[in-house]
């Protein structure tokens with residue numbers, strides 16, 4: 001069977017994790033790359049052995065000239081929808097980075113385009129492929145947690161906006177909610193069995209901004225960061241999300257917050273057990289009438305490279321073998337509905353009730 005011919009749109013920071021995984025995969029061939037920055041493009045071409053004839057500054061040109069089977073969309077957020085729509089229309093399957101889009105409306109249009117084209121649209125919720133999450137999901141799916149009725153989804157950074165486009169609402173769509181919150185909301189929802197959101201209450205704050213006065217670097221600095229970046233997004237978001245199975249999730253996400261140290265943590269609470277991932281997995285339960293804590297031996301969190309290797313392998317197996325996709329466009333849409341509603345609630349100061357989502361077949 002022929003190798004799957006891959007194109008990548010956006011060759012900045014995260015693309016290197018996609019490209020490493022494609023390069024190492026026996027069934028993939030990196031056929032073409034595209035970026036607005038010709039310097040970056042030339043560098044990536046050299047790094048991944050793509051000849052100058054297959055490097056493009058315009059994705060329409062790349063999609064028209066190259067016979068691509070699949071495309072990774074690794075641009076800033078505002079370009080996810082247009083690049084995905086064009087790639088699907090050209091006949092390619094798409095792996096689109098998170099967040100799926102700038103809004104649920106865009107996300108629905110992307111899903112509709114994938115259905116029309118008969119192509120796969122997978123969303124880059126890469127953390128679902130981390131071994132500790134897979135192990136936790138395995139326990140949950142066996143019924144060991146009973147009914148999961150509450151979770152805490154926390155992704156807090158102390159120092160400030162990563163810079164570049166991350167702080168610019170027009171290109172990012174928002175701040176830590178759409179950038180970091182999307183990861184932990186998705187994980188808690190995925191582990192709980194993908195319930196549908198019914199209402200959210202949220203608040204966002206712009207109090208600390210980029211914190212240029214602080215001399216140490218932020219935990220994460222955008223590849224495109226400069227000394228003159230705009231920062232017009234929220235720096236902190238807190239929210240409560242209620243699902244149709246009665247479960248409630250609390251979210252906290254920040255680029256800048258006066259806290260002791262950065263935190264990325266998930267906690268789940270069920271009728272038979274609870275769990276914390278920070279990032280090591282601990283399970284809290286009862287055994288023989290005693291409260292019992294369980295840790296895994298050995299602990300198994302993956303490196304970013306390993307997680308992306310598993311994500312890309314899954315994408316290729318979905319395309320080549322037709323296995324069911326773990327990270328569906330449907331999940332991407334549900335996440336965008338939640339994010340839209342949190343921003344709306346933050347603006348109005350009121351709870352937002354979400355109407356039930358039409359299934360793709362009804363749309």
Ligand SMILES: NC(=O)c1ccc[n+]([C@@H]2O[C@H](COP(=O)([O-])OP(=O)(O)OC[C@H]3O[C@@H](n4cnc5c(N)ncnc54)[C@H](O)[C@@H]3O)[C@@H](O)[C@H]2O)c1
Pocket residue numbers: 009010011012013014015034035036037040057059074075076077079083097098099124126164165179222223224
């Ligand atoms: N899954 C994860 O854990 C993870 C981590 C970091 C970033 N991301 C996501 O990956 C995406 C990219 O983030 P990044 O950190 O790599 O940003 P980046 O700024 O390093 O790279 C983005 C690149 O996209 C290019 N680009 C933008 N619009 C384009 C267009 N129309 N055509 C061609 N190139 C275009 C830019 O020139 C830039 O080089 C974002 O959506 C971000 O949310 C995901």
